Amino acid sequence: MREFAYTRAHDVDSAVALVADNPGARYLGGGTNLVDLMKLGVERPDLLVDVTGLPLDEVTEDEAGGLLIGAQVRNSDLAAHPLVRHRYPMLSEAVLAGASGQLRNVATTGGNLVQRTRCGYFTDPSKPCNKRLPGSGCPAVEGLHHNHAILGASDHCVATHPSDLAVALAALDARVLVQDLAGPREVPLDDFYRPVGDRPDRELTVSDGALITGVLLPPPVAGRSGYRKVRERASYAFAVGSVAALLAVDAGRVGEVRIALGAVASHPWRARVAERSVHGGPATPAAFEAAAEAELDAARPLRDNAYKVPLMRNLIVAVLTELAGR
Template sequence: MKPFGYLRAERADQALAAYAAHPGAQYLAGGTNLVDLMKLGVAGPPFLVDISRLPLDDVEETPDGGLRVGATVRNTDLAVHPLVRTRYTALSQALLAGASAQLRNAATTGGNLLQRTRCLYFQDTSKPCNKREPGTGCPAREGVHRDLAVLGHSAQCVATHPSDMAVALACLDARVHLLGPDGERTVPVTDFHQLPGDRPEQDTVVRPGELVTAVTLPPPAGARSAYLKARDRASYAFALASVAAVMTVEDGVVRHAALAFGGLAHKPWRARAAEEVLRGAPATRETYAAAVDAELAAARPLRHNGFKVPLARGLAVRVLTDLASRP
């Protein structure tokens, strides 16, 4: 057991001050990822700042008809919230597809966004890993990589981001609100996570000491949304591939479309190329297939994960077809 200090913060300014006073500190909310990493020896913060009691656990409708979700709202509470179920169906479906009921009852919105990769080499401290120890190498490229990235990876890292929720948020054009030593700022979810490049240890754009305070979603404007996930078993398994989609069809034509993939990259992958093909095109299965093919043309599968490309293609075409058929 590695000893560490602990403070339960009652206010945001108290949390920021405690973080600043203890180099290497980390924030703790639900702990469903951080505590596991501490047990594995992957993480060893000398000080934990518990933010679970901060007043960040509300889900509120915004004046423009959008939604503001506090960072400590539990995944279960968010998934079953009436406004989420009716207006942001993809988000509710994504949350319910993640982990187990017990973990969803503890995990928070902010923590879900910030969770680290589930790559076997990252979690095994006896193995080298550029994400855990920069410069040591990425054995996953030639080793066990069936579950890992086919899009946006680099020579330094082929890990995938494990969140289901973040994929739906990326598709829904959500924004993350941050509070830090330099004040408040907001970041689009699509820019919140980073591709590995030469710095795979930097998962997000969060600056030292910054605290996720909320996530906001724009008004749905009548668009339908859905999330679909493929995994090795029906429960408690991370996505081999997943798709979140938002679409509006009028008179047989796609007027609006947003698409994001999970399980394929180091971050939720917003499918901009596919969206360009979809907008203004006939709402047909042929259009959906052509759009997804345009996006997945950039895939660079490794030796054992090429199956993810046709899997993701099938999921996306299925979701788009289903959304277009709804009354």
């Protein structure tokens, strides 16, 4: 690991100013991803700005009945919070499905959203990778890609986003609160991540020095929700596919419906096509399967990850059928 400078930020404004003045600076929250990448030589910051002391570690109800989650709220605290468990159980389930208890005790809400892909080519500086070194190529397209993207990828990058939390937040229509030199603003999670395109190294729509200060959830809507994750071992593993869903059924027909998919794209994938397909229709496995097929019609699997298409179809059907049965 190379030498780097370290400082603690005392308020949001000073943290943003420090990073804006130094292109080689990075914010340090839990460090569960950043420090690993520094050890590997993937991240090489000149300065770490520690934001763990900022007053961004609370979960509070806003005036509209939604929930404001501070960026420094630890994953374990978020999953166990009574308001989260009662009003947004899908979110609690998603957080508990990620990492280990030890990591959840350290990892933060803001850091979880901006963690980098676990693609083996990205994390190995001896290999080319367009996300790490633009223009060097994407060896995963023809190489090891069994857990890579089937939706929204490009010839320049087929990596997936590893977060469980972000998938649930996508289904909940969350908004990300950020601040940069221009001041604070809200960004819908749908607009927070860039499409892969030909610049996979540019992952976010916000400025490079922007600091996530929190996540805003709208008031809960009627319906049952859940999160289901498929992985290669029972615990402490990233998803090969996941579904976060909310479903309201009245007289056998689907009312409110939200579906988001994980481990299939470079960002949490909101399944808008499937939502439109089932909305207003019968709450039956056949209808859910047709919706899943419609969503996955856009899938472009690679040589070794075509299994994800039937996996995600079956997962969507299983989760929606379970929610409808409740």
